[in-house]
Amino acid sequence: MGDTQRQRLEAREEAILAAAASLFSESGVDGTRMAEIARKAAVAEGTVYLYYKNKHELLEAVVDRFWRELTKGAKAAVTSNAPLSQQLTELASYHLHSLIDDFKMVEITSRARQRHGEPGRQLPQIREYVRVFDLIMQRGIASGELEASTPAWQMRDVFYGTLEHSARTLVLRKQPFDSSVIDNLLSLFDGYRLKHAPAKQDSGSKQAALELLQQLESEISRW
């Protein structure tokens, strides 16, 4: 019975989140009243406040949930044993599809970052999501598939930033998808790829790279 109880609570929480997500997407954050969310979630207004301290926390939870779901998919795209280029392709495809489909959520995310006086904060789940992109870059470097001279975060910025901006472009053009964006990005990434076997690595850094690689693989495998 305690289980039933807990399940009911979680179902309620999920209902509120889903209602809020759909209304925020549809009418914007300011255009959505707490009363509407409660009605759509079939709970009383006050009940929402039992689960979330205020509207902003609810907004953050909605955004969090969105990126958590996204993170799951991104991890799945990257966990295979396929070669790096294929994994990048899959991740890029997944990312671009997701951003286009839920572009409203991307905008709402930037809304969630803005809080009264504070400077723009990074929400934890987004950090986690971006971390998937970082890890794949780091692994590429560690495995020697990507050159080590460019920091992983810069490759990630190219990868992530390009796709985000292309998503905006495609959404504005009302195009549902464009795979050539991914082709272009991947061929660009060839510039980062080592053409030859990684020459002349001194054994110290080689060792370090191997350890890092093992660490990364282990982290990825825990997903």
Add this chain to the structure above:
Amino acid sequence: MGDTQRQRLEAREEAILAAAASLFSESGVDGTRMAEIARKAAVAEGTVYLYYKNKHELLEAVVDRFWRELTKGAKAAVTSNAPLSQQLTELASYHLHSLIDDFKMVEITSRARQRHGEPGRQLPQIREYVRVFDLIMQRGIASGELEASTPAWQMRDVFYGTLEHSARTLVLRKQPFDSSVIDNLLSLFDGYRLKHAPAKQDSGSKQAALELLQQLESEISRW
């Protein structure tokens, strides 16, 4: 006398815009009351409504003004006779600097795009700004400095998106600037650059490219 009158009106409008811009940046859009803006601009509350129909239109005007100023600077960075790579470097540097310095404005921009039921609209001045990036890519293609097989808008997405995302990264790390981001981006763009003189172009497309180039140069020179 008409001049003095007009000047006073414009000064007032500018004062309101400046006040709004600074307060929106400082406290966010929701955290700023129309009364505050009026006080900071040293006008009466009602006066603001003489110039802008409501808070949202004022917000749009603030955002518009920001991107208009940015556009001026971007055009300046691109108007020289310097080689493409140097122009790209300058544009990238200007863009990255600007986004970092006024990162709040970037966030506010996404706020301005969100209006009640409407989907995310593109504000005209941003379009104009992005157009500067498009033009330099198009010119590079027309002049044969960039390969023609990748659409200009995709190169632009890489260029613009990478820098935007890097700006976010740097702001989150509280770094004021990082030139290596630009170096990285430029060296990546080598992948788009033709290594040899553009060989084997049939005379028809050559002719077309020349015409396009002249057209672009003429447009740029009019800035």
Add this chain to the structure above:
Amino acid sequence: MGDTQRQRLEAREEAILAAAASLFSESGVDGTRMAEIARKAAVAEGTVYLYYKNKHELLEAVVDRFWRELTKGAKAAVTSNAPLSQQLTELASYHLHSLIDDFKMVEITSRARQRHGEPGRQLPQIREYVRVFDLIMQRGIASGELEASTPAWQMRDVFYGTLEHSARTLVLRKQPFDSSVIDNLLSLFDGYRLKHAPAKQDSGSKQAALELLQQLESEISRW
């Protein structure tokens, strides 16, 4: 417990109406702020809007309530078994007294009828009130106490209009009442009264009149 709840709601609604009525009468509609009404009714400002969508609807409710109360009194004056002339006297007396006592309400009523673009509307409760006057005229005609050649509504206009205008006259003169107005009106109504037994009525119309009379009596008895 539902009862207690409902009673509290109704008490609150009544408190708001009473507060509004008294303030509208005292200071006029424009001279009364919603905040004042809320304070006088001992509720929060927002609470008023829980019961009435806006100031105009509150005004209409106030006016409605006034005429509903008036209607009750008017019906009581007319329900007796007394002869027509006595009932008319009582109704006239009640009407005149009421209009004089709450003359402000009569003026406010005309204010309630005016809404932005719309032409003057007839508020339902006033129609109901006037209907009491109509019914007594119709009954008089049906019973043969009043001549049938003048339409009931014209008799009613004489009756109602004269009293309303006399009320204005008396209020302007600051007289609390003047029974001679009623005497005059009643003696004038002798002109409508059949001096003899209704002669020469053909049996058909007689029958119709009887049926109408029964119908009217039945409607009145249901009050």
Add this chain to the structure above:
Amino acid sequence: MGDTQRQRLEAREEAILAAAASLFSESGVDGTRMAEIARKAAVAEGTVYLYYKNKHELLEAVVDRFWRELTKGAKAAVTSNAPLSQQLTELASYHLHSLIDDFKMVEITSRARQRHGEPGRQLPQIREYVRVFDLIMQRGIASGELEASTPAWQMRDVFYGTLEHSARTLVLRKQPFDSSVIDNLLSLFDGYRLKHAPAKQDSGSKQAALELLQQLESEISRW
């Protein structure tokens, strides 16, 4: 040239009054902004305040003008040498027509009477208009055409009030006119008319009546 100046001033004043009257009728007093009136009158906003201290005084002026015009027509209807009943008929007809045609003005009049704290005031021009009705009743009494036992003001209340109320009835029914209302009223007034020559009046009161009659006739002739 002074004349031209004065004429321009008067033309302006008239333009403002006309604009206000038409807008008040069309959109109600609250629904009309001073700026609209100024625009329609083709003057600047501030100019209106050179002629009228505030909106309420402008409203009063509009109402005043309306009743002044009405008074002219009413006097014309009554100045003839025709017998009383015919004069009454003409006055009633004129009154009823006017009220129906400009019913909005009647409502606006009651609006003009309401000022913040004050009780309902009588506007001077309405008093003047009603006075026309009083005078014809007084004259009828003095000339012996109406019985002296009912005060003139009561007869006037019957006459005026009935017509006013009938006007409302007809407006609500969207009827442009109904002459039977006047027939009914006139035949009712037969109840006030002396059937025989005024018998047995003592010479004193007879003398007084004659003097009053002369006085009234003189006043009427001065119209």
Add this chain to the structure above:
DNA sequence: GATGAATGAGAGTTCATTCAT
């Protein structure tokens, strides 16, 4: 006298949040 930009008090209204039931 005429203008119309500027004023600013004050209005109605909203809605996130609370709390007695």
Add this chain to the structure above:
DNA sequence: CATGAATGAACTCTCATTCAT
């Protein structure tokens, strides 16, 4: 835990009125 009526601070916006030109 759940409710939803009640709250009231704070908002945007209006518009009659003023006054420098």
